[in-house]
Amino acid sequence: MKKKVLKEIKLKKDFKCYTGLVCVALSFLLPILGFLVPFLKLPHIITVGIITFLTIGGPEAMILIGSVVLGKDGFKYYRNKMFLLFKRKTKPKPVSKIRYYSGLTIMVLSVIPLYINAYFSKIMPLNEYAKNAILISADLIFVISFFILGGEFWEKYKKLFVWDGNNNKTKDK
Structure with a gap:
Protein backbone atom coordinates (compact mmCIF):
# COMPACT_ATOMS: atom_id res chain seq x y z
CA MET A 1 0.00 0.00 0.00
CA LYS A 2 2.83 2.39 0.81
CA LYS A 3 4.34 1.90 -2.64
CA LYS A 4 1.01 2.81 -4.23
CA VAL A 5 0.78 5.94 -2.10
CA LEU A 6 4.24 7.01 -3.27
CA LYS A 7 3.35 6.46 -6.91
CA GLU A 8 -0.04 8.17 -6.67
CA ILE A 9 1.30 11.40 -5.13
CA LYS A 10 2.76 13.78 -7.69
CA LEU A 11 4.94 16.41 -6.07
CA LYS A 12 5.97 19.69 -7.58
CA LYS A 13 9.65 20.23 -6.81
CA ASP A 14 9.33 23.94 -6.20
CA PHE A 15 10.51 26.44 -3.60
CA LYS A 16 7.75 25.38 -1.21
CA CYS A 17 8.83 21.74 -1.33
CA TYR A 18 12.51 22.51 -0.72
CA THR A 19 11.69 24.95 2.10
CA GLY A 20 9.61 22.27 3.82
CA LEU A 21 12.40 19.71 3.44
CA VAL A 22 14.95 22.15 4.90
CA CYS A 23 12.67 22.77 7.90
CA VAL A 24 12.22 19.04 8.50
CA ALA A 25 15.97 18.47 8.15
CA LEU A 26 16.65 21.30 10.61
CA SER A 27 14.33 19.65 13.12
CA PHE A 28 16.79 16.74 13.24
CA LEU A 29 19.92 18.92 13.06
CA LEU A 30 19.09 21.46 15.79
CA PRO A 31 19.54 19.10 18.77
CA ILE A 32 22.96 18.09 17.45
CA LEU A 33 23.96 21.75 17.21
CA GLY A 34 23.13 22.06 20.91
CA PHE A 35 26.33 20.15 21.69
CA LEU A 36 28.41 22.92 20.10
CA VAL A 37 26.95 25.80 22.13
CA PRO A 38 29.14 25.35 25.26
CA PHE A 39 32.22 25.91 23.11
CA LEU A 40 31.04 29.45 22.29
CA LYS A 41 32.03 30.62 25.81
CA LEU A 42 28.80 32.55 26.33
CA PRO A 43 27.40 33.38 29.80
CA HIS A 44 25.74 30.39 31.45
CA ILE A 45 22.20 31.78 31.30
CA ILE A 46 22.45 32.48 27.57
CA THR A 47 24.06 29.07 26.96
CA VAL A 48 21.24 27.30 28.80
CA GLY A 49 18.62 29.29 26.90
CA ILE A 50 20.15 28.50 23.51
CA ILE A 51 20.56 24.80 24.32
CA THR A 52 16.96 24.66 25.56
CA PHE A 53 15.72 26.20 22.33
CA LEU A 54 17.86 23.89 20.20
CA THR A 55 16.73 20.73 22.00
CA ILE A 56 13.16 21.45 23.08
CA GLY A 57 11.52 24.32 21.23
CA GLY A 58 13.31 24.50 17.90
CA PRO A 59 12.86 20.96 16.56
CA GLU A 60 9.14 20.92 17.31
CA ALA A 61 8.63 24.29 15.67
CA MET A 62 10.66 23.26 12.61
CA ILE A 63 8.79 19.99 12.11
CA LEU A 64 5.46 21.83 12.37
CA ILE A 65 6.55 24.55 9.95
CA GLY A 66 7.99 21.94 7.59
CA SER A 67 4.83 19.84 7.59
CA VAL A 68 2.66 22.91 7.00
CA VAL A 69 4.85 24.14 4.14
CA LEU A 70 5.08 20.68 2.55
CA GLY A 71 1.33 20.23 2.74
CA LYS A 72 -0.60 17.05 3.37
CA ASP A 73 0.50 15.22 0.23
CA GLY A 74 4.13 16.27 0.50
CA PHE A 75 4.35 15.28 4.14
CA LYS A 76 2.72 11.89 3.44
CA TYR A 77 5.05 11.33 0.50
CA TYR A 78 8.25 11.93 2.48
CA ARG A 79 6.95 10.17 5.59
CA ASN A 80 6.17 7.04 3.58
CA LYS A 81 9.51 7.30 1.81
CA MET A 82 11.27 7.31 5.21
CA PHE A 83 9.21 4.35 6.44
CA LEU A 84 10.14 2.37 3.33
CA LEU A 85 13.81 2.82 4.24
CA PHE A 86 13.24 1.05 7.55
CA LYS A 87 10.90 -1.64 6.24
CA ARG A 88 12.19 -5.19 6.58
CA LYS A 89 13.29 -6.45 3.17
CA THR A 90 13.25 -10.18 3.89
CA LYS A 91 11.85 -12.51 6.49
CA PRO A 92 14.21 -12.98 9.47
CA LYS A 93 16.34 -16.10 9.42
CA PRO A 94 15.85 -18.53 12.31
CA VAL A 95 18.64 -18.81 14.88
CA SER A 96 19.93 -22.06 16.31
Missing part, protein backbone atom coordinates in the same frame (compact mmCIF):
# COMPACT_ATOMS: atom_id res chain seq x y z
CA LYS A 97 18.48 -23.52 19.48
CA ILE A 98 21.75 -22.91 21.38
CA ARG A 99 21.89 -19.26 20.29
CA TYR A 100 18.24 -18.74 21.24
CA TYR A 101 18.58 -20.20 24.74
CA SER A 102 21.92 -18.42 25.24
CA GLY A 103 20.24 -15.13 24.36
CA LEU A 104 17.37 -15.81 26.77
CA THR A 105 19.84 -16.70 29.54
CA ILE A 106 21.86 -13.54 28.93
CA MET A 107 18.66 -11.48 28.94
CA VAL A 108 17.47 -12.90 32.26
CA LEU A 109 20.88 -12.72 33.93
CA SER A 110 21.43 -9.12 32.85
CA VAL A 111 18.48 -8.05 35.01
CA ILE A 112 20.00 -9.44 38.23
CA PRO A 113 22.29 -6.44 38.98
CA LEU A 114 19.30 -4.11 38.67
CA TYR A 115 17.33 -6.10 41.26
CA ILE A 116 20.34 -6.35 43.55
CA ASN A 117 20.75 -2.57 43.37
CA ALA A 118 17.05 -2.03 44.08
CA TYR A 119 16.50 -4.52 46.91
CA PHE A 120 19.94 -5.34 48.32
CA SER A 121 21.88 -2.15 47.65
CA LYS A 122 24.36 -2.86 50.47
CA ILE A 123 25.78 -5.73 48.41
CA MET A 124 26.62 -3.34 45.54
CA PRO A 125 29.96 -1.48 45.57
CA LEU A 126 30.02 1.75 47.55
CA ASN A 127 32.02 3.47 44.84
CA GLU A 128 29.47 5.25 42.62
CA TYR A 129 31.63 4.83 39.51
CA ALA A 130 31.85 1.06 39.96
CA LYS A 131 28.13 0.76 40.73
CA ASN A 132 27.16 2.81 37.68
CA ALA A 133 29.55 0.81 35.49
CA ILE A 134 27.87 -2.42 36.61
CA LEU A 135 24.35 -1.07 36.04
CA ILE A 136 25.14 0.45 32.64
CA SER A 137 26.84 -2.78 31.57
CA ALA A 138 23.76 -4.75 32.62
CA ASP A 139 21.54 -2.46 30.53
CA LEU A 140 23.80 -2.77 27.50
CA ILE A 141 23.96 -6.55 27.83
CA PHE A 142 20.15 -6.63 28.00
CA VAL A 143 19.93 -4.72 24.71
CA ILE A 144 22.62 -6.90 23.10
CA SER A 145 20.66 -10.02 24.08
CA PHE A 146 17.87 -8.93 21.71
CA PHE A 147 20.34 -9.06 18.83
CA ILE A 148 21.62 -12.45 19.94
CA LEU A 149 18.04 -13.77 20.01
CA GLY A 150 17.55 -12.83 16.35
CA GLY A 151 14.80 -11.48 14.14
CA GLU A 152 12.15 -14.07 15.00
CA PHE A 153 12.35 -13.05 18.65
CA TRP A 154 11.82 -9.41 17.59
CA GLU A 155 8.62 -10.51 15.83
CA LYS A 156 7.43 -12.39 18.95
CA TYR A 157 8.29 -9.37 21.09
CA LYS A 158 6.33 -7.01 18.83
CA LYS A 159 3.29 -9.31 19.02
CA LEU A 160 3.23 -8.82 22.80
CA PHE A 161 2.08 -5.26 22.21
CA VAL A 162 -0.64 -6.04 19.66
CA TRP A 163 -4.13 -6.54 21.02
CA ASP A 164 -5.67 -9.56 19.36
CA GLY A 165 -8.98 -9.72 21.20
CA ASN A 166 -11.11 -10.37 18.12
CA ASN A 167 -9.17 -13.47 17.14
CA ASN A 168 -11.37 -16.59 17.42
CA LYS A 169 -8.43 -18.78 18.40
CA THR A 170 -7.83 -16.87 21.63
CA LYS A 171 -11.45 -16.73 22.80
CA ASP A 172 -12.63 -19.21 25.40
CA LYS A 173 -15.06 -21.75 23.99
